[in-house]
Amino acid sequence: xxxxxxxxxxxxxxxxxxxxxxxxxxxxxxxxxxxxxxxxxxxxxxxxxxxxxxxxxxxxxxxxxxxxxxxxxxxxxxxxxxxxxxxxxxxxxxxxxxxxxxxxxxxxxxxxxxxxxxxxxxxxxxxxxxxxxxxxxxxxxxxxxxxxxxxxxxxxxxxxxxxxxxxxxxxxxxxxxxxxxxxxxxxxxxxxxxxxxxxxxxxxxxxxxxxxxxxxxxxxxxxxxxxxxxxxxxxxxxxxxxxxxxxxxxxxxxxxxxxxxxxxxxxxxxxxxxxxxxxxxxxxxxxxxxxxxxxxxxxxxxxxxxxxxxxxxxxxxxxxxxxxxxxxxxxxxxxxxxxxxxxxxxx
Amino acid sequence: xxxxxxxxxxxxxxxxxxxxxxxxxxxxxxxxxxxxxxxxxxxxxxxxxxxxxxxxxxxxxxxxxxxxxxxxxxxxxxxxxxxxxxxxxxxxxxxxxxxxxxxxxxxxxxxxxxxxxxxxxxxxxxxxxxxxxxxxxxxxxxxxxxxxxxxxxxxxxxxxxxxxxxxxxxxxxxxxxxxxxxxxxxxxxxxxxxxxxxxxxxxxxxxxxxxxxxxxxxxxxxxxxxxxxxxxxxxxxxxxxxxxxxxxxxxxxxxxxxxxxxxxxxxxxxxxxxxxxxxxxxxxxxxxxxxxxxxxxxxxxxxxxxxxxxxxxxxxxxxxxxxx
Numbered sequence: 001x002x003x004x005x006x007x008x009x010x011x012x013x014x015x016x017x018x019x020x021x022x023x024x025x026x027x028x029x030x031x032x033x034x035x036x037x038x039x040x041x042x043x044x045x046x047x048x049x050x051x052x053x054x055x056x057x058x059x060x061x062x063x064x065x066x067x068x069x070x071x072x073x074x075x076x077x078x079x080x081x082x083x084x085x086x087x088x089x090x091x092x093x094x095x096x097x098x099x100x101x102x103x104x105x106x107x108x109x110x111x112x113x114x115x116x117x118x119x120x121x122x123x124x125x126x127x128x129x130x131x132x133x134x135x136x137x138x139x140x141x142x143x144x145x146x147x148x149x150x151x152x153x154x155x156x157x158x159x160x161x162x163x164x165x166x167x168x169x170x171x172x173x174x175x176x177x178x179x180x181x182x183x184x185x186x187x188x189x190x191x192x193x194x195x196x197x198x199x200x201x202x203x204x205x206x207x208x209x210x211x212x213x214x215x216x217x218x219x220x221x222x223x224x225x226x227x228x229x230x231x232x233x234x235x236x237x238x239x240x241x242x243x244x245x246x247x248x249x250x251x252x253x254x255x256x257x258x259x260x261x262x263x264x265x266x267x268x269x270x271x272x273x274x275x276x277x278x279x280x281x282x283x284x285x286x287x288x289x290x291x292x293x294x295x296x297x298x299x300x301x302x303x304x305x306x307x308x309x310x311x312x313x314x315x316x317x318x319x320x321x322x323x324x325x326x327x328x329x330x331x332x333x334x335x336x337x338x339x340x341x342x343x344x345x346x347x
Numbered sequence: 348x349x350x351x352x353x354x355x356x357x358x359x360x361x362x363x364x365x366x367x368x369x370x371x372x373x374x375x376x377x378x379x380x381x382x383x384x385x386x387x388x389x390x391x392x393x394x395x396x397x398x399x400x401x402x403x404x405x406x407x408x409x410x411x412x413x414x415x416x417x418x419x420x421x422x423x424x425x426x427x428x429x430x431x432x433x434x435x436x437x438x439x440x441x442x443x444x445x446x447x448x449x450x451x452x453x454x455x456x457x458x459x460x461x462x463x464x465x466x467x468x469x470x471x472x473x474x475x476x477x478x479x480x481x482x483x484x485x486x487x488x489x490x491x492x493x494x495x496x497x498x499x500x501x502x503x504x505x506x507x508x509x510x511x512x513x514x515x516x517x518x519x520x521x522x523x524x525x526x527x528x529x530x531x532x533x534x535x536x537x538x539x540x541x542x543x544x545x546x547x548x549x550x551x552x553x554x555x556x557x558x559x560x561x562x563x564x565x566x567x568x569x570x571x572x573x574x575x576x577x578x579x580x581x582x583x584x585x586x587x588x589x590x591x592x593x594x595x596x597x598x599x600x601x602x603x604x605x606x607x608x609x610x611x612x613x614x615x616x617x618x619x620x621x622x623x624x625x626x627x628x629x630x631x632x633x634x635x636x637x638x639x640x641x642x643x644x645x646x647x648x649x650x651x652x653x654x655x656x657x658x659x660x661x662x663x664x665x666x667x668x669x670x671x
Contacts, residue, residue: 324489
């Protein structure tokens with residue numbers, strides 16, 4: 001009974017009113033209490049996971065292992081920051097792997113390397129991030145200009161990026177020889193590699209964008225209901241292009257870090273990264289329907305994915321099965337978090 | 348928005364003529380273009396080779412057609428094909444011909460699983476299949492221990508039915524034609540086929556008319572999974588090896604083949620015949636690029652751009668209020 005009275009206090013939002021009438025028993029499930037529980041569910045999962053793994057193998061909580069986890073989380077965290085903004089809008093970005101490949105390839109070809117004579121040092125980093133940002137800008141323009149769904153636009157851009165990268169590399173791997181850039185992954189500050197600090201800086205920038213800028217507000221508004229946002233004076237087209245471009249810039253930073261960690265760029269440098277990024281975003285509790293969640297959720301999601309991967313290695317489980325576990329996590333997270341009352345038709 | 352997109356939204360400009368005539372015209376143009384450069388391209392031998400090379404892509408794309416017609420998309424076909432190739436390569440020595448049904452049944456099972464996740468848990472199909480594709484890719488890696496498995500001399504006898512040539516026609520072409528004809532008839536003359544088109548054209552209307560939407564969707568994904576596995580088996584036989592990443596490069600061309608053929612990503616419009624033309628276009632473009640001197644490493648750029656262009660032309664914007 002209490003549930004029903006609470007439901008009366010929180011009438012369905014206007015955007016829900018368009019479809020068929022909602023059943024009260026289902027609507028009751030969406031009370032604020034349930035919402036709050038759901039918001040913290042990823043944190044509970046992360047804590048439980050840490051405790052379980054630590055019990056099974058105490059090596060897990062050694063400082064050395066925690067640093068290893070931080071190091072492994074750096075690239076996925078940076079990547080997932082970008083993906084978060086796009087998913088917050090209710091869109092999807094499949095171009096992460098292509099963008100990472102572009103950034104990594106631009107970096108190694110412009111910095112000191114074993115394939116050509118260029119040596120632009122830090123300018124190569126700037127160029128790499130910009131190249132990837134341009135891919136995002138392209139995705140945004142294709143999606144809004146040609147008016148096609150983002151998953152198709154970014155699927156195309158993914159392969160365009162991959163194709164450009166393979167073409168530039170000529171199908172081989174090129175090694176990064178600039179010691180300063182290699183240092184991004186090798187130099188340590190307060191025990192942690194610089195790449196971890198850069199990832200944390202990316203997180204700070206993402207938090208700033210989401211919570212302290214008008215753009216961040218508009219992205220969430222579009223995700224919550226594009227028609228309403230537009231009527232309130234938001235220019236969806238500009239916001240969408242900006243969000244995809246920001247995502248591209250984050251992918252660019254991630255690509256630079258990935259190239260520094262690997263010490264090279266090759267055609268498969270992006271492989272599996274899209275999957276990890278989307279898993280992290282979704283597992284963190286950002287709804288695929290948009291408007292709910294954010295970069296903090298994604299931080300938790302990245303930690304869940306990384307801790308689980310680390311734990312599986314510690315427990316002696318085949319690393320090959322990691323993708324399988326991540327896939328199941330995506331299904332579980334989406335199935336439990338999707339605001340299905342808003343989705344009359346699921347395609 | 349822009350004048351261009353308004354023009355495209357006018358009924359009749361894009362939907363009718365362009366969608367029906369453009370793909371075959373493009374194919375003829377491409378073949379003619381290559382024949383100008385290399386007259387021998389039009390020989391029976393070369394054309395047979397092109398058909399044989401298109402077979403795997405076409406079978407994958409036919410499965411994908413069923414899902415796209417329903418208004419969804421299946422991003423797990425490359426993973427299923429790879430898994431099927433691993434299963435065949437691993438089981439051929441012990442099971443002989445029995446390895447083929449096992450591999451194809453695996454595709455069926457995972458296709459049904461994707462469908463159930465999609466309709467049962469109400470997860471959008473591209474996420475459901477992205478996830479199930481990850482699950483399958485992990486299993487394939489595990490089954491193959493991360494390596495490629497060569498089909499040894501002893502097992503090659505069993506792949507003869509795929510690699511052989513009957514009356515001058517490669518068996519793979521015959522298999523692809525069988526799949527294509529079956530797909531065509533299923534879509535046009537069976538209740539499931541008509542329901543598929545109805546669901547894709549307008550799900551609420553189909554639901555109101557009493558169509559079992561969930562069952563139709565699961566069947567669509569089951570067909571997609573089965574055909575993906577069949578494609579993987581054929582690929583394994585042709586390359587004499589199975590590997591967990593064998594078909595990874597085929598997802599984009601397969602989706603592109605469906606869309607370039609003129610099947611709309613929004614569902615309800617299209618058929619297997621269009622996919623056949625789309626698959627041939629993709630193959631001919633790939634071959635044509637080498638003739639014209641485009642670097643083979645750049646082929647993904649061309650396919651990505653073709654995909655975007657074809658989606659933009661064939662999509663039915665009246666069906667989506669807000670494009671996300």
